Amino acid sequence: MEIRKTLFSGLVLICFWSTNAQNNAKFVNTFIGTDGTGHTFPGPSMPFGMVQPGPDNNIAGWNHTSGYQYKDTLLLGFSQTRFSGTGIGEMGNILLLPFHEKKSKLKNSYHKNSEKASVGYYSLLKKDDIRVELSCSERVAFHKYTYPSKNAKLLVDFQHGFQFLNDSLVLESDIIIENNSTISGYCKTKGWVTKKYFFTINFQTPFVASKELPKEKKQNAPKYILDFNLSKNRILQLKIALSTVSVTGAKQNLKSEIPHWSFEKIKQNAEKVWNDYLNRIDIEAPQKQKEIFYTSLYHLLLQPSNIADVDGNYRGADDKIALASNKAYYSTLSIWDIYRGAFPLLQIIAPEKIDGIVNTLLLHHKAAGFLPIWTAWGQDNYCMIGNHAIPMILSAYTNGFDGFDKDEALKAMIETSTKSHINSDWELYNQYGYYPFDKLDNEAVSRTLESGYDDWCVAQMAENLNNKINQVTFQKRANYYKNLFDTETKLFRGKETNDNWRTPFDPLTATSPMNNPGDYTEANAWQYFWTPAQYDIDGMKNLLGGKKEFTKKLNDFFTIESLNPNKFLGQEAMIGQYxxxxxxxxxxVYLYAFSETPKFGQKYIHKIINEFHNNTPDGMIGNDDCGQMSAWYILSTLGFYPVNPANGEFVLGAPQVKKATLHLKNNKTFTIEPTNFSNDNIYQENAQLNKTSLSKPFITYSEIMYGGILNFEMTSK
Amino acid sequence: MEIRKTLFSGLVLICFWSTNAQNNAKFVNTFIGTDGTGHTFPGPSMPFGMVQPGPDNNIAGWNHTSGYQYKDTLLLGFSQTRFSGTGIGEMGNILLLPFHEKKSKLKNSYHKNSEKASVGYYSLLKKDDIRVELSCSERVAFHKYTYPSKNAKLLVDFQHGFQFLNDSLVLESDIIIENNSTISGYCKTKGWVTKKYFFTINFQTPFVASKELPKEKKQNAPKYILDFNLSKNRILQLKIALSTVSVTGAKQNLKSEIPHWSFEKIKQNAEKVWNDYLNRIDIEAPQKQKEIFYTSLYHLLLQPSNIADVDGNYRGADDKIALASNKAYYSTLSIWDIYRGAFPLLQIIAPEKIDGIVNTLLLHHKAAGFLPIWTAWGQDNYCMIGNHAIPMILSAYTNGFDGFDKDEALKAMIETSTKSHINSDWELYNQYGYYPFDKLDNEAVSRTLESGYDDWCVAQMAENLNNKINQVTFQKRANYYKNLFDTETKLFRGKETNDNWRTPFDPLTATSPMNNPGDYTEANAWQYFWTPAQYDIDGMKNLLGGKKEFTKKLNDFFTIESLNPNKFLGQEAMIGQYxxxxxxxxxxVYLYAFSETPKFGQKYIHKIINEFHNNTPDGMIGNDDCGQMSAWYILSTLGFYPVNPANGEFVLGAPQVKKATLHLKNNKTFTIEPTNFSNDNIYQENAQLNKTSLSKPFITYSEIMYGGILNFEMTSK
Incomplete structure (x- = not known):
C-alpha cells in the first residue's frame, strides 16, 4: 500500500483500486444480520457516517429498529438516518417515496429479488417500475430514481420516523420551500431522545408542483407530494444534507461533500473510503468466512457517527452549538455494548478516531454534567445501566492516547460517580454498599456489579494521576460486589435494605425493566455472576474457593440448560447459560484462560464462531448492538478478546483464521499466524509473540501496536 | 360610531376617518417620554403589536432600553422590536441601515429636525440624503427608503440587540438567503431572557449582490451588506415578518397582514386600528392635556404584545409550540408594574383582551410550573418581586371575566404560592412569618410585604371558590406583614432570624439588588410602608393607632424631604417621600381617601398631573414601565385609581378634566362630568353616581361598565 501511494494518486488511484488493488469491500454483504435479530440494514453509509439512506419496511416494533427486515415486502419509502443493530428504534427521518400516478396502487411494493447492495450502494426495482438507487457521503444522502415515464411523483414526508414505544412525534418543524429545487428546514422530534435535525434537499430537476397533504394528528410536520416533468432520461436525482447545527451547516456540508451530480463518483468514493478501513486487516480465509469477517468489520465501523458539520460545529447535549476540538463529535454511542470489545478493537483499527471519541465524552460531560450513557444524535437516552464511558476513557488512557485532558477526564469520571443522576443513585449505593432491591425499581444486582467495574476504573485513573484519596475511595467501592455474594447459591443475588436475600430466587430466568422486571439487566443471575471477573478474577476465585471451583463454575455455566430463554432479552445463541x-x-468464554482448562474456552469460541455467525441475512443471532457483536467476531477470529476492556490486555482464545495481517495506522504490521491451522485443530498451545513464548494468557494493546508476529501451535487435542 | 358603521365601510370608511370622524390618534405625540427616564420610543407599533420598527441610537445602558433617546444624534439603524418604558434593555432585533457608498461617512447620522412621527408612522432624513419611512402591522414591519440615487446599499445585521448587562449574545442562528428577494431564518439570543425569533424579510426590489461581513467575536449570527440597483423612483421597500414559532409562521403572518406593497395602506390601517382604541375615551380638554392623555392611552395599549402567529400558534415558556385558546398569547408582561393600574384600566378600555391575558398567565403556569413574573417574548426573566399574576387573575375574576378555568386559576395561584421558585422561598417565608434579611440576599422587607398582598388574593380566590382550607391558610399569611412592623420607628423594618431589627436603619434611602442592596425594592422604608394598605387599610390603621395617626403618617410621608434620591431607583418626581x-x-396618594383629609390627596393628584406630566419629549418623569405610569395618568385624570387592584374598586381622587366619556366595548357609556370644573377648583365634593351620592370613597368596575354618569362638585377649598 505504501508503494502504491508513491506511484499513483488521484483518479489513477481510484481506477487502480477498482481493478487490481486490495478490495476487501467486495467481501462485505450488507444483508448479513438483516433477517431476524441482527437489526442491521442494507443501505449505504460511510464509516462513522452521519447519514444512512435506505429502505424502510416498517416504523415500529423490535424487529424494525433499523427500519428494515429482510423478509418484509412492504416498502414505506427511503429515510435518511438509522442505527445498526440496536434494540430500540430512533431516527428514520425524512422519508422519500418515488411513485407515479398510473400505478399508484403499487407504490409501496417492490421486487424482492431486485435488491442489490454493496458498500456505498443500494438499489431496488419497485413494482411500479421505478428503479431506486442510493448512495451517500458522510453527511449527504444521494438518491437516484429512474421512472418509467417523464411524469414523476415524489412523496416527501417529514412526519416519518422510527417509533420508540409507538409514541414518537415531530414536536415542531419549520420547512421552507426555498424554490422549486430546494427544500430546507428543521424538525424537532421526540422519540428515544428529543433531537433537532436541520436539512437541505436539492433536486437536480426542479419540481413543477407541490401539494401539502393533510397533517396527521399530533404531528407538527408536513408531508408533500411533488410533481416533476423529467427530461428524456426519466432520471430524478436529489441530495439531502443533514446537520445538527443549522440549515446553513447542512448547505455547507452539501457543498463540501457532493458539489456535483455524478452518482458514480459518490459510489466510488464510498468504496474507496471503506476500503481504506477494510484493507487494514487482511485475512487468508474461505469466501464465506471473509464475508462474515469483513461485514463484521463494516458493521463495527458504521458508528459512532460523527454528527459534527464539516467545519467541526455540532449541537451538544445542552442544545448549544459548539466547535469540537477534534472537528468531530461522535454520537450513536451505545456504550453499555461497545465499551466491551468494540471500543478496544477500534483503538487497534482506527486509532486516529480515539481522541475525538474521548473528547466527545468529555464535551458531553461538560454540557450535561455527567458522562454519557447512550447518545443518539448527541442526546442521551440513558439506556441500559452503569456509566461505562468511564472504562472507555481509562482504556484510551491505558493504551497511550493522550489527545485529551487527563485531569478533566478524571474529574468527569469522579463527578459521574459521585453526583446522583438518572439510573445512578450514589447515596443509596454508598449507604448500603450495594443497591438494595427494595429501594430500586429493578436491576439492583446488575447495577451494583457494573458500577463496581466503573469504580475500579476510577480508582485506576486516580492512581495513574497520583490522586490517592480517590484511588482508595473507589477501590473500596469496587469491592461492593462481594456484598451481594450469596454463599448458599454461590451467585450474586438481590438483597434488601434489611439484608434479606431475594426470595424466591430464580437464577435461570432473565429479567429486564421492560420485560419481566427483576434484579438483572437483560440477563439472569448466572450470566451476571461473571461481571466482576472483568476486573477482579482473583477476588472471584477467592469467593468460590480457588481456581478449581472457578473452573467448575465455568463448566456448570456452559452446560446448565436454559429454561424458556427470551430472545428479546438477548437469550439466544445459547451454550448452557452462555x-x-x-x-x-x-x-x-475468555475466562477459561484463567481456569484450569483453557481449552474448554477455545472449544466454545470455535463453536460460537462457526455456529452462531453466518454469511446470510439471518447469519447474526442477537442484536449487533452498534458493532459489539461484530467486534466479538473479529477479535475472536484473530485469537484474543479483552476480558477487562480498560486494562490494555487482550486475553488469548484461539485464532479462527489461517493468517491475519493487521496493517496498523502507525505503519507497523501485526500478523497472527497459527501453525498447523485446520478445521480440526481448534486448540492452541505455546502462544509466541515474536518467537518468545508468552508467560501470561494475554497480549497487550502496546504489543499489538508495536507490530510483530503472534504465533500459536494449533492442535486437535 | 354605530351609525357610521352602517353607513360606511371599506375605503369610504377610511377616508371618513381621516377627515370627519373622531380621530384621537392625531393627539398622540409619540415623542413624549423619549427624552430622559420615560424610556418610550417614537417608532410605529400596533396596539398589543408584536413588532416596533424604529430608530436605534444605542444598544446599551439604562438610557437606551428602548434603543432611543430623543437627544441622541447617532443612528445605528432601524431594528424591529423593543419594549416601551422599561428599566432593562431587550429585543432590538434585526437591524437595517440603508446607506450608499458615496456618502458612507454619513451613514450613521441624520437631520434631527427631519424626524416625523405619528401613530403608525416614523420618518427621518439621513445626512446621506436617504429618506427612511417606517410603518407596520401587528406582526410585520414595513420599511420604505428613498435613496438619492439608484445604487443603494443596505446593512442587515442579525447580531444587533439591546444589551442586558452588556453581555447579550446571539447563541445560534440560521439565516437562509432563499433568493434575491427573500432572507429567512431564526436567531436564538441570550439577553434579559433567552429567546428564539423566526423571521422572513421580503424585498420589493431584488438585491443584486450580498456580502457577509466578518463575524464579531462570540456572535453566532451574520451581518450582510446588500446591493441594489433601484428603478427610477429610487425607492426600496421591504417587509419583515416575525414569529415565535417558525419561518413558516412568519411567512403566514406576512401573507395574512401585508400581502401588498402600499406603504400608505399600512399606515392608514394603523391609524384606523389605533383610533378604534383611542376613540373609546373622549375628553374635553385643551390641546396640551389631550396630547398627554391620548399619548398615555397609546403607551398603555402598546403592550402586552400578542406574540402568537395569526393562526394562534405560539412558542411557550417551555420552548414548545402550542395553540393559544384565545388565538392570542401575550408577552411583555411587566407584571410588578402593570398589575397596579394598567391592568385594571385595560379591563375598562379593552375588555375583549382580558380573557386572553389571563389564559396566557395560566398557559405559562402550565408550561413553567409557576405563574409568570415578567415575560419578554414569552420567556420569564423573573425581574422584580412578588407573584402579582395572582392579583391580575383575581382582578379579572372579581370583575366578572369568565373566559378561563377558575379552578385551574386557583390551582395556579396556590402552586405559585407554595412551591418555592426563583425569588420565592416559601419554606423560609412560612418558617419565620417574614423573610429574615440574614437569610435572603436582599429585599427581605419588600418581599414579605408584597407576598402578603398575593396571599390576600389567594385567600380571596379560595373564598370565591369555597375552598375554606386555603382561604384560612392564605389569610393567615396575608397578616405576616405585621411581623415586620417596628413599633419604635413605626415602619416595616428588616428583621433577622433571631428577631433583631436591621441596625443601623436608614428609612430614607432607597435600596435595590443592582444598586445599593438592602431590604427594599427600588424604594425606601417610607415608600414600602404603604404596601399592605393595598388590601388592609383597617389593619394599617390599627397598627398606627387609628385613623388620625394614619392621616398624620400620610402627611409626614408627603412632606419629609428625600435625601439623595436615586433616579435609577425611580426616586424622581418626588413630593416628600412620594x-x-x-x-x-x-x-x-389615593390613601388620603381613607384619611381624615381626603382633599390633601386631591391636591397632590392635581400637582402630579400638572407638574410631572407634560406633552414634551421630557414630559414623563420615571419609566413608563409598559404603560403603568400612563395608566396612573389616565385614571387620575378620570378621577379614580385602584388602591387594591384586585377588589374591583376604584378609589376616588378628583377629576382633572372638564368632561370624559368612556365609549365602553359593551356599547354602554360612562361619563365623568364634574360641575364647576376649573383650574382653581381642584377639590371634589359630593361625588354622585347617576345622581345618587356615593357613600363610600370608591366606585366599582361593575358600576363603570354598567354605564352612567359620575358627577363631582368641584371647589377651590
Missing amino acids: AHGNEPSHHI | AHGNEPSHHI
Missing part, C-alpha cells in the same frame, strides 16, 4: 446474543456473556 | 417615578408609590 447467551452469545447479549453482551453480559461476551467476555465469559 | 416618588411618582416608581410604582411602589402609585397608590399612596
Whole structure:
C-alpha cells in the first residue's frame, strides 16, 4: 500500500483500486444480520457516517429498529438516518417515496429479488417500475430514481420516523420551500431522545408542483407530494444534507461533500473510503468466512457517527452549538455494548478516531454534567445501566492516547460517580454498599456489579494521576460486589435494605425493566455472576474457593440448560447459560484462560464462531448492538478478546483464521499466524509473540501496536 | 360610531376617518417620554403589536432600553422590536441601515429636525440624503427608503440587540438567503431572557449582490451588506415578518397582514386600528392635556404584545409550540408594574383582551410550573418581586371575566404560592412569618410585604371558590406583614432570624439588588410602608393607632424631604417621600381617601398631573414601565385609581378634566362630568353616581361598565 501511494494518486488511484488493488469491500454483504435479530440494514453509509439512506419496511416494533427486515415486502419509502443493530428504534427521518400516478396502487411494493447492495450502494426495482438507487457521503444522502415515464411523483414526508414505544412525534418543524429545487428546514422530534435535525434537499430537476397533504394528528410536520416533468432520461436525482447545527451547516456540508451530480463518483468514493478501513486487516480465509469477517468489520465501523458539520460545529447535549476540538463529535454511542470489545478493537483499527471519541465524552460531560450513557444524535437516552464511558476513557488512557485532558477526564469520571443522576443513585449505593432491591425499581444486582467495574476504573485513573484519596475511595467501592455474594447459591443475588436475600430466587430466568422486571439487566443471575471477573478474577476465585471451583463454575455455566430463554432479552445463541446474543456473556468464554482448562474456552469460541455467525441475512443471532457483536467476531477470529476492556490486555482464545495481517495506522504490521491451522485443530498451545513464548494468557494493546508476529501451535487435542 | 358603521365601510370608511370622524390618534405625540427616564420610543407599533420598527441610537445602558433617546444624534439603524418604558434593555432585533457608498461617512447620522412621527408612522432624513419611512402591522414591519440615487446599499445585521448587562449574545442562528428577494431564518439570543425569533424579510426590489461581513467575536449570527440597483423612483421597500414559532409562521403572518406593497395602506390601517382604541375615551380638554392623555392611552395599549402567529400558534415558556385558546398569547408582561393600574384600566378600555391575558398567565403556569413574573417574548426573566399574576387573575375574576378555568386559576395561584421558585422561598417565608434579611440576599422587607398582598388574593380566590382550607391558610399569611412592623420607628423594618431589627436603619434611602442592596425594592422604608394598605387599610390603621395617626403618617410621608434620591431607583418626581417615578408609590396618594383629609390627596393628584406630566419629549418623569405610569395618568385624570387592584374598586381622587366619556366595548357609556370644573377648583365634593351620592370613597368596575354618569362638585377649598 505504501508503494502504491508513491506511484499513483488521484483518479489513477481510484481506477487502480477498482481493478487490481486490495478490495476487501467486495467481501462485505450488507444483508448479513438483516433477517431476524441482527437489526442491521442494507443501505449505504460511510464509516462513522452521519447519514444512512435506505429502505424502510416498517416504523415500529423490535424487529424494525433499523427500519428494515429482510423478509418484509412492504416498502414505506427511503429515510435518511438509522442505527445498526440496536434494540430500540430512533431516527428514520425524512422519508422519500418515488411513485407515479398510473400505478399508484403499487407504490409501496417492490421486487424482492431486485435488491442489490454493496458498500456505498443500494438499489431496488419497485413494482411500479421505478428503479431506486442510493448512495451517500458522510453527511449527504444521494438518491437516484429512474421512472418509467417523464411524469414523476415524489412523496416527501417529514412526519416519518422510527417509533420508540409507538409514541414518537415531530414536536415542531419549520420547512421552507426555498424554490422549486430546494427544500430546507428543521424538525424537532421526540422519540428515544428529543433531537433537532436541520436539512437541505436539492433536486437536480426542479419540481413543477407541490401539494401539502393533510397533517396527521399530533404531528407538527408536513408531508408533500411533488410533481416533476423529467427530461428524456426519466432520471430524478436529489441530495439531502443533514446537520445538527443549522440549515446553513447542512448547505455547507452539501457543498463540501457532493458539489456535483455524478452518482458514480459518490459510489466510488464510498468504496474507496471503506476500503481504506477494510484493507487494514487482511485475512487468508474461505469466501464465506471473509464475508462474515469483513461485514463484521463494516458493521463495527458504521458508528459512532460523527454528527459534527464539516467545519467541526455540532449541537451538544445542552442544545448549544459548539466547535469540537477534534472537528468531530461522535454520537450513536451505545456504550453499555461497545465499551466491551468494540471500543478496544477500534483503538487497534482506527486509532486516529480515539481522541475525538474521548473528547466527545468529555464535551458531553461538560454540557450535561455527567458522562454519557447512550447518545443518539448527541442526546442521551440513558439506556441500559452503569456509566461505562468511564472504562472507555481509562482504556484510551491505558493504551497511550493522550489527545485529551487527563485531569478533566478524571474529574468527569469522579463527578459521574459521585453526583446522583438518572439510573445512578450514589447515596443509596454508598449507604448500603450495594443497591438494595427494595429501594430500586429493578436491576439492583446488575447495577451494583457494573458500577463496581466503573469504580475500579476510577480508582485506576486516580492512581495513574497520583490522586490517592480517590484511588482508595473507589477501590473500596469496587469491592461492593462481594456484598451481594450469596454463599448458599454461590451467585450474586438481590438483597434488601434489611439484608434479606431475594426470595424466591430464580437464577435461570432473565429479567429486564421492560420485560419481566427483576434484579438483572437483560440477563439472569448466572450470566451476571461473571461481571466482576472483568476486573477482579482473583477476588472471584477467592469467593468460590480457588481456581478449581472457578473452573467448575465455568463448566456448570456452559452446560446448565436454559429454561424458556427470551430472545428479546438477548437469550439466544445459547451454550448452557452462555447467551452469545447479549453482551453480559461476551467476555465469559475468555475466562477459561484463567481456569484450569483453557481449552474448554477455545472449544466454545470455535463453536460460537462457526455456529452462531453466518454469511446470510439471518447469519447474526442477537442484536449487533452498534458493532459489539461484530467486534466479538473479529477479535475472536484473530485469537484474543479483552476480558477487562480498560486494562490494555487482550486475553488469548484461539485464532479462527489461517493468517491475519493487521496493517496498523502507525505503519507497523501485526500478523497472527497459527501453525498447523485446520478445521480440526481448534486448540492452541505455546502462544509466541515474536518467537518468545508468552508467560501470561494475554497480549497487550502496546504489543499489538508495536507490530510483530503472534504465533500459536494449533492442535486437535 | 354605530351609525357610521352602517353607513360606511371599506375605503369610504377610511377616508371618513381621516377627515370627519373622531380621530384621537392625531393627539398622540409619540415623542413624549423619549427624552430622559420615560424610556418610550417614537417608532410605529400596533396596539398589543408584536413588532416596533424604529430608530436605534444605542444598544446599551439604562438610557437606551428602548434603543432611543430623543437627544441622541447617532443612528445605528432601524431594528424591529423593543419594549416601551422599561428599566432593562431587550429585543432590538434585526437591524437595517440603508446607506450608499458615496456618502458612507454619513451613514450613521441624520437631520434631527427631519424626524416625523405619528401613530403608525416614523420618518427621518439621513445626512446621506436617504429618506427612511417606517410603518407596520401587528406582526410585520414595513420599511420604505428613498435613496438619492439608484445604487443603494443596505446593512442587515442579525447580531444587533439591546444589551442586558452588556453581555447579550446571539447563541445560534440560521439565516437562509432563499433568493434575491427573500432572507429567512431564526436567531436564538441570550439577553434579559433567552429567546428564539423566526423571521422572513421580503424585498420589493431584488438585491443584486450580498456580502457577509466578518463575524464579531462570540456572535453566532451574520451581518450582510446588500446591493441594489433601484428603478427610477429610487425607492426600496421591504417587509419583515416575525414569529415565535417558525419561518413558516412568519411567512403566514406576512401573507395574512401585508400581502401588498402600499406603504400608505399600512399606515392608514394603523391609524384606523389605533383610533378604534383611542376613540373609546373622549375628553374635553385643551390641546396640551389631550396630547398627554391620548399619548398615555397609546403607551398603555402598546403592550402586552400578542406574540402568537395569526393562526394562534405560539412558542411557550417551555420552548414548545402550542395553540393559544384565545388565538392570542401575550408577552411583555411587566407584571410588578402593570398589575397596579394598567391592568385594571385595560379591563375598562379593552375588555375583549382580558380573557386572553389571563389564559396566557395560566398557559405559562402550565408550561413553567409557576405563574409568570415578567415575560419578554414569552420567556420569564423573573425581574422584580412578588407573584402579582395572582392579583391580575383575581382582578379579572372579581370583575366578572369568565373566559378561563377558575379552578385551574386557583390551582395556579396556590402552586405559585407554595412551591418555592426563583425569588420565592416559601419554606423560609412560612418558617419565620417574614423573610429574615440574614437569610435572603436582599429585599427581605419588600418581599414579605408584597407576598402578603398575593396571599390576600389567594385567600380571596379560595373564598370565591369555597375552598375554606386555603382561604384560612392564605389569610393567615396575608397578616405576616405585621411581623415586620417596628413599633419604635413605626415602619416595616428588616428583621433577622433571631428577631433583631436591621441596625443601623436608614428609612430614607432607597435600596435595590443592582444598586445599593438592602431590604427594599427600588424604594425606601417610607415608600414600602404603604404596601399592605393595598388590601388592609383597617389593619394599617390599627397598627398606627387609628385613623388620625394614619392621616398624620400620610402627611409626614408627603412632606419629609428625600435625601439623595436615586433616579435609577425611580426616586424622581418626588413630593416628600412620594416618588411618582416608581410604582411602589402609585397608590399612596389615593390613601388620603381613607384619611381624615381626603382633599390633601386631591391636591397632590392635581400637582402630579400638572407638574410631572407634560406633552414634551421630557414630559414623563420615571419609566413608563409598559404603560403603568400612563395608566396612573389616565385614571387620575378620570378621577379614580385602584388602591387594591384586585377588589374591583376604584378609589376616588378628583377629576382633572372638564368632561370624559368612556365609549365602553359593551356599547354602554360612562361619563365623568364634574360641575364647576376649573383650574382653581381642584377639590371634589359630593361625588354622585347617576345622581345618587356615593357613600363610600370608591366606585366599582361593575358600576363603570354598567354605564352612567359620575358627577363631582368641584371647589377651590
